[in-house]
Amino acid sequence: xxxxxxxxxxxxxxxxxxxxxxxxxxxxxxxxxxxxxxxxxxxxxxxxxxxxxxxxxxxxxxxxxxxxxxxxxxxxxxxxxxxxxxxxxxxxxxxxxxxxxxxxxxxxxxxxxxxxxxxxxxxxxxxxxxxxxxxxxxxxxxxxxxxxxxxxxxxxxxxxxxxxxxxxxxxxxxxxxxxxxxxxxxxxxxxxxxxxxxxxxxxxxxxxxxxxxxxxxxxxxxxxxxxxxxxxxxxxxxxxxxxxxxxxxxxxxxxxxxxxxxxxxxxxxxxxxxxxxxxxxxxxxxxxxxxxxxxxxxxxxxxxxxxxxxxxxxxxxxxxxxxxxxxxxxxxxxxxxxxxxxxxxxxxxxxxx
Ligand code: AHR
Numbered sequence: 001x002x003x004x005x006x007x008x009x010x011x012x013x014x015x016x017x018x019x020x021x022x023x024x025x026x027x028x029x030x031x032x033x034x035x036x037x038x039x040x041x042x043x044x045x046x047x048x049x050x051x052x053x054x055x056x057x058x059x060x061x062x063x064x065x066x067x068x069x070x071x072x073x074x075x076x077x078x079x080x081x082x083x084x085x086x087x088x089x090x091x092x093x094x095x096x097x098x099x100x101x102x103x104x105x106x107x108x109x110x111x112x113x114x115x116x117x118x119x120x121x122x123x124x125x126x127x128x129x130x131x132x133x134x135x136x137x138x139x140x141x142x143x144x145x146x147x148x149x150x151x152x153x154x155x156x157x158x159x160x161x162x163x164x165x166x167x168x169x170x171x172x173x174x175x176x177x178x179x180x181x182x183x184x185x186x187x188x189x190x191x192x193x194x195x196x197x198x199x200x201x202x203x204x205x206x207x208x209x210x211x212x213x214x215x216x217x218x219x220x221x222x223x224x225x226x227x228x229x230x231x232x233x234x235x236x237x238x239x240x241x242x243x244x245x246x247x248x249x250x251x252x253x254x255x256x257x258x259x260x261x262x263x264x265x266x267x268x269x270x271x272x273x274x275x276x277x278x279x280x281x282x283x284x285x286x287x288x289x290x291x292x293x294x295x296x297x298x299x300x301x302x303x304x305x306x307x308x309x310x311x312x313x314x315x316x317x318x319x320x321x322x323x324x325x326x327x328x329x330x331x332x333x334x335x336x337x338x339x340x341x342x343x344x345x346x347x348x349x350x351x352x353x
Contacts, residue, residue, distance in 0.1 A: 042075040043102070043307065046095030050108040050132075051083040053183075053215045054243040055277035060106070060131065060297035067300030074304075083108055083183070083214075089116045096123045102307055103127045105142075109185035110135040117141035128306055130299050132187035139318065143310070146302045146320040150188045153293040154195015155338045156326050157271050160291045160345070161236065162203055163333045168264060172204040175263075176233045180213035180223050180248055182240040188215075188295070192240045192273060208234070213244040220247025228255050235263040238271045242280035245272035245289055261290040261330045275327050281348040285329050292348070294324040 045068050049061050061078070068076035077100065079091035085108050095103050096119055103125050107113060113134045120127050121141055129145040136142070165175060179196055182189035193210060200207040208231055213220045220239060227234060228251060237252070239245035252259050252268050260267035272280060275294040283289040299322075306316045326336070327348045335344050 042070065042073055043311070044075045044077065044098070044100040045102045045104055045307070046077045046079070046091070046098065046100040047104040048079050048081055048088045048091040048095070048106065050081045050088065050106050052080060053083065054241055054274070055280075056241060056243075056274045056295060056297045057215075059276050060299060063298045063300035064104070064303070065300075067304050072304070081108060085109060085112055089113075092116045092120060092127075096120055096125060099123075100125060102310070104303055105129050105134070106131045107134050107186075108132075108183065110187055110190065111185065114138075114141065126310055128303055130303055131297075144306060144316045144318050144320070146299060146306065147187075147322065148295050148324060149321045150191025150295075151195050152191075152338065153273055153295060153324065154192035155199065156195075156293045156336060156343060157192075157238065157273070157291060158196050158199030159336045159338050160326065160328070160333055161269075161271065162199065163336055164261070164290075164330070167332045170264060173206060175205040175236055176231070177205055177207045177236040177238055178227050178231065178234050179207065179210040179238045180220055180227075180240060180244045181210055182213065182215040182244070184212050188273075189240055196238050213240065213247070215241045215243060217243040217247040217250075220244030221251045222247070224248040224251035225255070228252070228257075234268060236269045236271065240273055241295075242272050242274040242277040242289075242292065245270050246277065246279055246283070249283065249288055259288045261287055261332070275325070275348060278350060281327070281350050284327050284348050285350070287329055290328060290330055292327040294327065296322045296324055 047064055052058060068074035081088035088108060092103060103120055105127060110133055114136050117127060117136060118141060126143040129142050131147045133145060179193060181193055209227060211223045213223045220243060237248050239248050249259050249270060258267045259270050261269055263269050270289045272289050272292045273295050275281060275292045276297055280289055284292055309316045325346050326343050328345045329347060333345055335342055
């Protein structure tokens with residue numbers, strides 16, 4: 001009896017000791033525990049966005065923010081790379097330390113990702129690449145990719161120009177083209193530049209210059225000003241996004257020249273990509289931009305669908321290409337055929353903000 005009560009006293013003392021130790025541990029480490037408790041309730045997504053250079057990019061960031069919300073069961077950690085790959089690599093390393101559930105990467109350029117993607121893979125964190133591609137030695141370094149076929153976009157624009165010139169009786173050698181390129185080394189630039197360059201070679205167009213415009217309005221304007229000083233016979237400006245196109249139009253009009261599809265009457269034709277910037281879509285309706293190949297930025301729901309598949313233990317498609325339209329207000333060309341597929345020319349819909 002005596003032994004039993006002694007044992008009970010010892011057990012009671014041990015319980016008090018354990019409880020009080022537990023409490024003091026909890027209060028000292030409260031922020032850490034609170035954080036873990038909070039994030040455990042949500043799927044944590046680390047998103048390395050490459051920057052904020054264009055209206056397209058803002059729409060893309062917004063799509064991710066409005067999809068990966070607390071209400072939808074997610075916690076989004078968004079890092080802006082400010083156009084620097086080094087910043088994006090640091091962001092990915094931080095996500096790994098934070099033990100996020102998924103990493104989403106919108107890469108600024110294609111190369112240079114092998115090491116950091118290997119680190120994410122070693123940490124067992126799935127990486128979803130969005131928008132532009134990565135060029136890595138082993139495609140197992142990332143889970144999957146979703147985005148646009150940039151070369152196809154370029155081919156659509158070039159084929160539309162081909163059909164337009166033929167319909168108007170403009171000879172190949174009469175097309176004097178300059179290309180205001182996007183961020184050099186990005187998939188969007190590589191694909192769109194290739195789409196134009198190859199078509200120009202096929203038809204014998206005069207592709208006079210390819211100059212980097214960084215996908216921004218300011219650079220588009222600056223580059224166009226210098227191109228106009230260098231060449232007096234430009235009649236087609238191929239701009240690799242809408243922001244650069246709007247900048248180029250500013251420069252052309254400031255130089256006292258007219259933009260429009262009537263190159264046979266001295267106008268300078270502007271061709272562009274995206275179809276996101278409201279000003280650019282209005283320019284299509286006014287025929288200040290002759291043609292836009294759509295590049296769709298609304299990847300948030302697409303990435304969410306991929307994460308839901310992965311959560312269910314399913315394997316998503318390695319590469320998912322988004323279907324995209326073509327916009328023009330000019331009635332000369334109604335349809336184009338690229339790589340055996342027909343695309344109908346559509347009038348843009350202006351979405352009021
Ligand atoms: O990678 C997509 C491209 O990046 C868009 O065309 C452009 O506007 C953006 O900045």
